[in-house]
Amino acid sequence: MSDVTLQIDGKQVAAPAGATVLDAASAAGIVIPTLCHHERLAPFGGCRLCVVELESRGQHRLVASCAHPVEPDLVVRTRSDKIDRIRKSLVELLLAHAPDSTRLKELAREYGADRDRFEPAEGFCVHCGLCVRYCAEIKKLHAVGFIDRGIRKEISFLPEIASRECAGCKECFPLCPTSYLQAAYVLVEALAFPPPPSTR
Amino acid sequence: MDTQAIARIIDKYHGEPSSLIQVLLEIQADCHWLPGEALELVAERLRVPMSRIRHIATFYKAFSLVPKGRHEVHVCMGTACHVRGAPRILERLTDLTGLQPGETDLELKVTLETVNCLGCCALGPVMVVNGKTHGKLSPAAAADVMKTYE
Numbered sequence: 001m002s003d004v005t006l007q008i009d010g011k012q013v014a015a016p017a018g019a020t021v022l023d024a025a026s027a028a029g030i031v032i033p034t035l036c037h038h039e040r041l042a043p044f045g046g047c048r049l050c051v052v053e054l055e056s057r058g059q060h061r062l063v064a065s066c067a068h069p070v071e072p073d074l075v076v077r078t079r080s081d082k083i084d085r086i087r088k089s090l091v092e093l094l095l096a097h098a099p100d101s102t103r104l105k106e107l108a109r110e111y112g113a114d115r116d117r118f119e120p121a122e123g124f125c126v127h128c129g130l131c132v133r134y135c136a137e138i139k140k141l142h143a144v145g146f147i148d149r150g151i152r153k154e155i156s157f158l159p160e161i162a163s164r165e166c167a168g169c170k171e172c173f174p175l176c177p178t179s180y181l182q183a184a185y186v187l188v189e190a191l192a193f194p195p196p197p198s199t200r
Numbered sequence: 201m202d203t204q205a206i207a208r209i210i211d212k213y214h215g216e217p218s219s220l221i222q223v224l225l226e227i228q229a230d231c232h233w234l235p236g237e238a239l240e241l242v243a244e245r246l247r248v249p250m251s252r253i254r255h256i257a258t259f260y261k262a263f264s265l266v267p268k269g270r271h272e273v274h275v276c277m278g279t280a281c282h283v284r285g286a287p288r289i290l291e292r293l294t295d296l297t298g299l300q301p302g303e304t305d306l307e308l309k310v311t312l313e314t315v316n317c318l319g320c321c322a323l324g325p326v327m328v329v330n331g332k333t334h335g336k337l338s339p340a341a342a343a344d345v346m347k348t349y350e
Contacts, residue, residue, distance in 0.1 A: 136249065145251025147258040158250055 006074040021065035021076055022050055032065055032078050033087065033107060035094070035177055036128035041137050043067040046129050047094070049107070051086055053077040062086070084111055092117040098124050098178035124180035125155055131172035131181045141165050144172070144181075155184055159192030205230060206238045210245045217246050221256060224263055232268040232308070269304045269311040271349045274328040278317035281324035285338075289325050290314065292339035296346060310349075 003014040008025050015024035020043060025032050035047035045067035052065040055075040065078070077083070088111040094104055096118035104126075108115060127146075132155060135144050143161040146153055157166070166185060173182055189195070209226045213219035223246065227238050234257055243250045257263045275290050294300060297310050304311040318326050323335025327342060334345050 132251070136251070142249035142251040145249075146255045149259045156254070158254070161250070 004070045004072050006070055006072065006076060008076040009078055015070045017070070019070050021052060021054075021063070021068045021070055021074075024070050025052075025065065025076070025078060030078055033110070034066060035103065035107075035126070036130060037066045038130055038134065038175065041130075041133045044129050044133060046127060047090070049087055049090055051083060051090075053080060053083060087111050088113045094126050096121045097126050098180070101126075101178045103177045123154060124178050124183070126178055126180075127153060127155075128177060130175040130177075131155060134172045134175055139165075139169065139171065141169070144184075155181065157185060157188040159188055162188055163193035203237070203241065206241050207245070210242060213246075215245055215247070217248050220246055220248050220253065221260075224253070224257060228263055232270065232272075232311075233264045233266060267304065267308055269308050271309060271330055272311050272313065273346070274313045274315045274318070275301075276316075276318045276324065276326040276328075277314045278321060278324070280321035281317075281326055284324040286325040288339050289327065289337055289342045292343055293327075293346065296343055310346075 002017060004017050004019075005012060005014050006024065007013070008021075008028060008030055011028055011030070013024050013028040015027060022032055022034065022037065032050045032052065034050045036044050037050060043066050045064040048064055050065045051062055053076070054061045054063055054068070055077070056071060056073065062083075065076070087107075091104060091107045091111055091113040092115070095101075095108060095113060095115040098104055099115050099120065107113065129146070131144050132146055135141050141161060142158070143165050144155055144157045147156045148154060162185070173185075176182065206227060209230070210223055213223055220242070223242055224234060227234055227242070231238065239250065239253050239257065242248070243253055257265060273293065275286060275293060277286050277290070290301070293312060297305060297312055299305060299310065299312040301312055301314045315328075318328060318333070320326055320333060320335065323333065325337050326333060326335045327337060327345070328334070329345060329349060334342070337345070
Protein backbone atom coordinates (compact mmCIF):
# COMPACT_ATOMS: atom_id res chain seq x y z
CA MET A 1 0.00 0.00 0.00
CA SER A 2 1.16 3.49 -0.76
CA ASP A 3 2.28 5.73 2.03
CA VAL A 4 0.35 8.72 3.25
CA THR A 5 2.23 11.82 4.35
CA LEU A 6 0.86 13.84 7.21
CA GLN A 7 2.14 16.30 9.75
CA ILE A 8 2.21 15.44 13.45
CA ASP A 9 3.35 18.14 15.89
CA GLY A 10 5.13 19.93 13.03
CA LYS A 11 6.96 16.78 11.91
CA GLN A 12 6.45 15.26 8.45
CA VAL A 13 5.48 11.63 8.98
CA ALA A 14 4.84 8.89 6.42
CA ALA A 15 2.46 6.10 7.33
CA PRO A 16 0.92 3.25 5.35
CA ALA A 17 -2.65 3.91 4.17
CA GLY A 18 -5.12 2.43 6.63
CA ALA A 19 -2.88 3.02 9.64
CA THR A 20 -4.30 5.03 12.51
CA VAL A 21 -3.03 8.42 13.61
CA LEU A 22 -1.80 6.77 16.81
CA ASP A 23 0.22 4.19 14.82
CA ALA A 24 1.76 6.96 12.70
CA ALA A 25 2.67 8.98 15.77
CA SER A 26 4.28 6.12 17.67
CA ALA A 27 6.24 5.12 14.53
CA ALA A 28 7.60 8.68 14.51
CA GLY A 29 8.47 8.50 18.21
CA ILE A 30 5.68 10.81 19.33
CA VAL A 31 3.99 9.58 22.49
CA ILE A 32 0.21 9.81 22.82
CA PRO A 33 -1.21 8.56 26.13
CA THR A 34 -3.61 5.63 25.89
CA LEU A 35 -5.44 3.40 28.29
CA CYS A 36 -7.74 1.12 26.28
CA HIS A 37 -5.37 0.71 23.33
CA HIS A 38 -3.56 -2.57 22.73
CA GLU A 39 -1.51 -3.06 19.59
CA ARG A 40 -2.78 -6.59 19.02
CA LEU A 41 -6.45 -5.65 19.40
CA ALA A 42 -8.86 -3.86 17.08
CA PRO A 43 -9.33 -0.14 17.86
CA PHE A 44 -11.90 0.41 20.59
CA GLY A 45 -11.92 4.16 21.22
CA GLY A 46 -13.21 3.70 24.75
CA CYS A 47 -11.03 5.80 27.03
CA ARG A 48 -10.59 8.82 24.70
CA LEU A 49 -7.27 9.67 26.35
CA CYS A 50 -5.59 9.53 22.95
CA VAL A 51 -7.63 12.54 21.82
CA VAL A 52 -5.78 14.74 19.30
CA GLU A 53 -6.64 17.83 17.33
CA LEU A 54 -6.88 17.48 13.55
CA GLU A 55 -6.71 20.18 10.97
CA SER A 56 -7.73 19.38 7.44
CA ARG A 57 -9.17 21.72 4.81
CA GLY A 58 -9.23 24.52 7.34
CA GLN A 59 -11.40 22.66 9.83
CA HIS A 60 -10.46 21.69 13.37
CA ARG A 61 -11.69 18.46 14.88
CA LEU A 62 -11.02 16.47 18.03
CA VAL A 63 -10.78 12.73 17.40
CA ALA A 64 -9.60 9.60 19.19
CA SER A 65 -6.28 8.96 17.44
CA CYS A 66 -6.39 5.21 18.14
CA ALA A 67 -9.42 4.83 15.89
CA HIS A 68 -8.87 7.56 13.29
CA PRO A 69 -7.20 6.54 10.00
CA VAL A 70 -4.45 8.71 8.53
CA GLU A 71 -5.38 11.02 5.66
CA PRO A 72 -3.05 12.80 3.23
CA ASP A 73 -1.97 16.30 4.32
CA LEU A 74 -3.58 15.97 7.71
CA VAL A 75 -2.17 18.28 10.36
CA VAL A 76 -2.24 16.69 13.80
CA ARG A 77 -1.53 18.30 17.16
CA THR A 78 -1.05 15.84 20.01
CA ARG A 79 -0.54 18.42 22.76
CA SER A 80 -2.15 21.80 23.27
CA ASP A 81 -3.81 23.60 26.15
CA LYS A 82 -7.19 22.39 24.94
CA ILE A 83 -6.10 18.74 24.63
CA ASP A 84 -4.35 18.82 28.00
CA ARG A 85 -7.51 20.21 29.59
CA ILE A 86 -9.63 17.45 28.06
CA ARG A 87 -7.19 14.73 29.12
CA LYS A 88 -7.07 16.16 32.64
CA SER A 89 -10.85 15.92 32.95
CA LEU A 90 -10.86 12.40 31.50
CA VAL A 91 -8.25 11.27 34.00
CA GLU A 92 -10.23 12.88 36.83
CA LEU A 93 -13.37 11.02 35.75
CA LEU A 94 -11.45 7.75 35.57
CA LEU A 95 -9.92 8.41 38.99
CA ALA A 96 -13.40 8.64 40.46
CA HIS A 97 -13.64 4.90 39.74
CA ALA A 98 -10.08 3.80 40.39
CA PRO A 99 -8.29 6.38 42.58
CA ASP A 100 -5.32 4.10 43.28
CA SER A 101 -4.59 2.75 39.83
CA THR A 102 -0.86 3.09 39.15
CA ARG A 103 -1.40 3.92 35.49
CA LEU A 104 -3.99 6.57 36.30
CA LYS A 105 -1.78 8.10 38.99
CA GLU A 106 1.00 8.45 36.42
CA LEU A 107 -1.37 10.18 34.03
CA ALA A 108 -2.72 12.36 36.84
CA ARG A 109 0.80 13.59 37.59
CA GLU A 110 1.47 14.37 33.96
CA TYR A 111 -1.79 16.27 33.38
CA GLY A 112 -2.19 17.74 36.86
CA ALA A 113 -5.44 15.89 37.50
CA ASP A 114 -7.04 16.16 40.93
CA ARG A 115 -8.15 12.73 42.14
CA ASP A 116 -10.80 14.23 44.40
CA ARG A 117 -12.46 16.44 41.81
CA PHE A 118 -15.35 14.00 41.36
CA GLU A 119 -17.17 12.03 44.01
CA PRO A 120 -15.77 8.50 44.27
CA ALA A 121 -17.95 6.27 42.10
CA GLU A 122 -18.99 2.70 42.65
CA GLY A 123 -17.15 0.00 40.75
CA PHE A 124 -13.44 0.00 40.10
CA CYS A 125 -13.82 -0.94 36.45
CA VAL A 126 -13.07 1.84 33.95
CA HIS A 127 -14.64 -0.10 31.04
CA CYS A 128 -11.49 -0.09 28.93
CA GLY A 129 -12.59 -3.48 27.62
CA LEU A 130 -9.03 -4.82 27.44
CA CYS A 131 -9.86 -8.09 29.20
CA VAL A 132 -13.06 -8.63 27.23
CA ARG A 133 -11.43 -7.88 23.90
CA TYR A 134 -8.23 -9.80 24.63
CA CYS A 135 -10.18 -12.88 25.62
CA ALA A 136 -12.42 -12.64 22.55
CA GLU A 137 -9.98 -11.52 19.86
CA ILE A 138 -6.72 -13.20 20.80
CA LYS A 139 -7.61 -16.14 23.02
CA LYS A 140 -11.01 -16.66 21.32
CA LEU A 141 -12.31 -18.01 24.62
CA HIS A 142 -14.99 -15.41 25.47
CA ALA A 143 -14.62 -16.20 29.17
CA VAL A 144 -15.33 -12.62 30.23
CA GLY A 145 -17.82 -10.17 28.78
CA PHE A 146 -19.73 -7.00 29.43
CA ILE A 147 -23.22 -7.11 30.87
CA ASP A 148 -25.88 -4.41 31.25
CA ARG A 149 -25.39 -0.85 30.03
CA GLY A 150 -24.78 2.74 31.00
CA ILE A 151 -23.86 3.26 34.63
CA ARG A 152 -24.70 -0.35 35.43
CA LYS A 153 -22.38 -1.80 32.78
CA GLU A 154 -19.81 -4.18 34.22
CA ILE A 155 -17.49 -7.00 33.30
CA SER A 156 -18.57 -10.48 34.19
CA PHE A 157 -16.93 -13.88 33.84
CA LEU A 158 -18.93 -16.78 32.45
CA PRO A 159 -18.40 -19.43 35.15
CA GLU A 160 -18.81 -22.33 32.69
CA ILE A 161 -15.92 -21.12 30.54
CA ALA A 162 -13.86 -19.47 33.29
CA SER A 163 -13.73 -22.62 35.43
CA ARG A 164 -12.27 -24.51 32.46
CA GLU A 165 -9.94 -21.99 30.88
CA CYS A 166 -8.90 -19.18 33.22
CA ALA A 167 -6.72 -21.00 35.77
CA GLY A 168 -4.15 -21.82 33.08
CA CYS A 169 -4.29 -18.50 31.23
CA LYS A 170 -4.82 -15.31 33.23
CA GLU A 171 -3.16 -13.38 30.40
CA CYS A 172 -5.69 -10.59 30.78
CA PHE A 173 -4.69 -9.92 34.41
CA PRO A 174 -1.67 -7.68 33.68
CA LEU A 175 -3.68 -5.76 31.06
CA CYS A 176 -6.19 -4.41 33.57
CA PRO A 177 -5.36 -0.80 34.51
CA THR A 178 -7.20 -1.01 37.84
CA SER A 179 -6.88 -4.62 39.13
CA TYR A 180 -10.67 -4.81 39.19
CA LEU A 181 -10.50 -7.74 36.79
CA GLN A 182 -8.57 -9.85 39.28
CA ALA A 183 -11.20 -9.08 41.91
CA ALA A 184 -14.00 -10.07 39.54
CA TYR A 185 -12.19 -13.32 38.80
CA VAL A 186 -11.61 -14.17 42.46
CA LEU A 187 -15.28 -13.48 43.12
CA VAL A 188 -16.55 -15.76 40.36
CA GLU A 189 -14.04 -18.41 41.38
CA ALA A 190 -15.21 -18.29 44.99
CA LEU A 191 -18.89 -18.41 43.98
CA ALA A 192 -18.88 -20.87 41.10
CA PHE A 193 -15.81 -23.09 41.23
CA PRO A 194 -13.96 -22.68 44.55
CA PRO A 195 -10.54 -24.37 44.57
CA PRO A 196 -10.10 -27.23 47.05
CA PRO A 197 -8.57 -25.98 50.35
CA SER A 198 -5.26 -27.81 49.86
CA THR A 199 -4.28 -25.77 46.78
CA ARG A 200 -4.78 -22.37 48.39
CA MET B 201 -39.83 -24.83 27.40
CA ASP B 202 -40.09 -26.30 23.93
CA THR B 203 -36.64 -26.90 22.45
CA GLN B 204 -38.05 -27.65 19.02
CA ALA B 205 -39.91 -24.34 18.86
CA ILE B 206 -36.66 -22.56 19.69
CA ALA B 207 -34.81 -24.57 17.05
CA ARG B 208 -37.46 -23.65 14.47
CA ILE B 209 -37.00 -19.94 15.25
CA ILE B 210 -33.24 -20.24 14.87
CA ASP B 211 -33.49 -22.23 11.63
CA LYS B 212 -35.68 -19.55 10.08
CA TYR B 213 -32.59 -17.33 10.01
CA HIS B 214 -30.30 -19.97 8.43
CA GLY B 215 -27.79 -19.82 11.27
CA GLU B 216 -26.79 -16.27 10.35
CA PRO B 217 -24.87 -14.80 13.33
CA SER B 218 -26.04 -11.27 12.47
CA SER B 219 -29.66 -12.28 13.06
CA LEU B 220 -28.97 -12.79 16.77
CA ILE B 221 -31.20 -9.93 17.94
CA GLN B 222 -34.11 -11.04 15.71
CA VAL B 223 -33.84 -14.58 17.08
CA LEU B 224 -33.74 -13.34 20.66
CA LEU B 225 -36.75 -11.08 20.05
CA GLU B 226 -38.79 -14.00 18.71
CA ILE B 227 -37.86 -16.23 21.63
CA GLN B 228 -38.75 -13.41 24.00
CA ALA B 229 -42.13 -12.97 22.26
CA ASP B 230 -42.88 -16.72 22.43
CA CYS B 231 -41.66 -17.55 25.93
CA HIS B 232 -41.98 -14.10 27.57
CA TRP B 233 -38.34 -14.48 28.63
CA LEU B 234 -34.99 -15.89 27.48
CA PRO B 235 -34.43 -19.23 29.18
CA GLY B 236 -30.81 -20.29 29.69
CA GLU B 237 -31.20 -23.48 27.63
CA ALA B 238 -32.60 -21.46 24.74
CA LEU B 239 -29.61 -19.12 24.85
CA GLU B 240 -27.23 -22.10 24.80
CA LEU B 241 -29.00 -23.42 21.74
CA VAL B 242 -28.80 -20.01 20.07
CA ALA B 243 -25.07 -19.77 20.86
CA GLU B 244 -24.45 -23.19 19.36
CA ARG B 245 -26.57 -22.82 16.23
CA LEU B 246 -25.61 -19.23 15.37
CA ARG B 247 -21.97 -19.75 16.45
CA VAL B 248 -22.11 -16.64 18.61
CA PRO B 249 -20.19 -16.61 21.91
CA MET B 250 -22.33 -16.71 25.03
CA SER B 251 -20.60 -13.58 26.36
CA ARG B 252 -21.99 -11.57 23.43
CA ILE B 253 -25.48 -13.03 23.82
CA ARG B 254 -25.41 -12.13 27.50
CA HIS B 255 -24.20 -8.63 26.69
CA ILE B 256 -27.07 -8.08 24.25
CA ALA B 257 -29.68 -9.79 26.42
CA THR B 258 -28.79 -7.52 29.35
CA PHE B 259 -28.36 -4.38 27.21
CA TYR B 260 -31.87 -4.13 25.76
CA LYS B 261 -34.86 -3.72 28.02
CA ALA B 262 -36.96 -5.74 25.57
CA PHE B 263 -35.17 -8.87 26.79
CA SER B 264 -35.64 -10.53 30.12
CA LEU B 265 -33.52 -13.22 31.77
CA VAL B 266 -36.26 -13.93 34.30
CA PRO B 267 -39.76 -15.21 33.43
CA LYS B 268 -42.35 -12.55 32.68
CA GLY B 269 -46.12 -12.81 32.88
CA ARG B 270 -48.45 -13.57 29.96
CA HIS B 271 -49.66 -9.98 30.12
CA GLU B 272 -47.10 -7.20 30.18
CA VAL B 273 -48.44 -3.98 31.64
CA HIS B 274 -46.46 -0.81 31.07
CA VAL B 275 -47.62 2.25 32.95
CA CYS B 276 -46.31 5.53 31.57
CA MET B 277 -44.61 7.72 34.16
CA GLY B 278 -43.61 10.48 31.73
CA THR B 279 -44.06 14.13 32.67
CA ALA B 280 -47.41 14.58 30.90
CA CYS B 281 -48.85 11.36 32.31
CA HIS B 282 -47.39 12.18 35.71
CA VAL B 283 -49.21 15.50 36.00
CA ARG B 284 -52.40 13.87 34.77
CA GLY B 285 -52.32 11.29 37.56
CA ALA B 286 -50.09 8.40 36.51
CA PRO B 287 -48.92 7.82 40.11
CA ARG B 288 -52.55 7.17 41.14
CA ILE B 289 -52.99 4.72 38.22
CA LEU B 290 -49.84 2.88 39.28
CA GLU B 291 -50.94 2.84 42.91
CA ARG B 292 -54.28 1.34 41.90
CA LEU B 293 -52.57 -1.33 39.80
CA THR B 294 -50.09 -2.24 42.54
CA ASP B 295 -53.02 -2.56 44.95
CA LEU B 296 -54.96 -4.68 42.46
CA THR B 297 -52.12 -7.03 41.51
CA GLY B 298 -50.02 -6.93 44.65
CA LEU B 299 -46.97 -6.26 42.45
CA GLN B 300 -44.36 -3.53 42.55
CA PRO B 301 -43.03 -2.22 39.21
CA GLY B 302 -40.69 -4.81 37.67
CA GLU B 303 -42.36 -7.73 39.44
CA THR B 304 -44.27 -10.72 38.09
CA ASP B 305 -46.87 -12.72 40.00
CA LEU B 306 -46.30 -16.38 40.83
CA GLU B 307 -48.90 -17.60 38.30
CA LEU B 308 -46.98 -15.73 35.58
CA LYS B 309 -50.12 -13.85 34.65
CA VAL B 310 -49.03 -10.23 34.87
CA THR B 311 -45.77 -8.31 34.81
CA LEU B 312 -46.07 -4.72 35.96
CA GLU B 313 -43.57 -2.25 34.55
CA THR B 314 -43.19 1.49 34.43
CA VAL B 315 -41.87 3.32 31.36
CA ASN B 316 -40.62 6.86 31.08
CA CYS B 317 -42.61 7.96 28.04
CA LEU B 318 -44.71 6.18 25.45
CA GLY B 319 -44.77 9.16 23.09
CA CYS B 320 -48.53 9.67 23.06
CA CYS B 321 -48.65 12.32 25.78
CA ALA B 322 -51.98 13.73 24.54
CA LEU B 323 -53.61 10.46 25.64
CA GLY B 324 -52.17 10.67 29.15
CA PRO B 325 -52.30 9.02 31.54
CA VAL B 326 -51.49 6.00 29.40
CA MET B 327 -50.76 2.36 29.92
CA VAL B 328 -49.93 -0.35 27.40
CA VAL B 329 -51.04 -3.93 27.92
CA ASN B 330 -49.57 -6.52 25.54
CA GLY B 331 -48.84 -3.78 23.02
CA LYS B 332 -52.33 -2.27 23.13
CA THR B 333 -52.50 1.34 24.29
CA HIS B 334 -55.14 2.43 26.78
CA GLY B 335 -55.35 6.20 27.11
CA LYS B 336 -57.11 8.90 29.15
CA LEU B 337 -57.26 6.54 32.10
CA SER B 338 -58.65 7.00 35.55
CA PRO B 339 -57.61 4.58 38.31
CA ALA B 340 -61.00 2.87 38.01
CA ALA B 341 -60.72 2.62 34.21
CA ALA B 342 -57.23 1.11 34.56
CA ALA B 343 -58.61 -1.49 36.96
CA ASP B 344 -61.42 -2.27 34.48
CA VAL B 345 -58.89 -2.75 31.69
CA MET B 346 -56.99 -5.23 33.85
CA LYS B 347 -60.18 -7.26 34.39
CA THR B 348 -60.42 -7.92 30.64
CA TYR B 349 -57.14 -9.85 30.66
CA GLU B 350 -57.14 -13.38 31.96
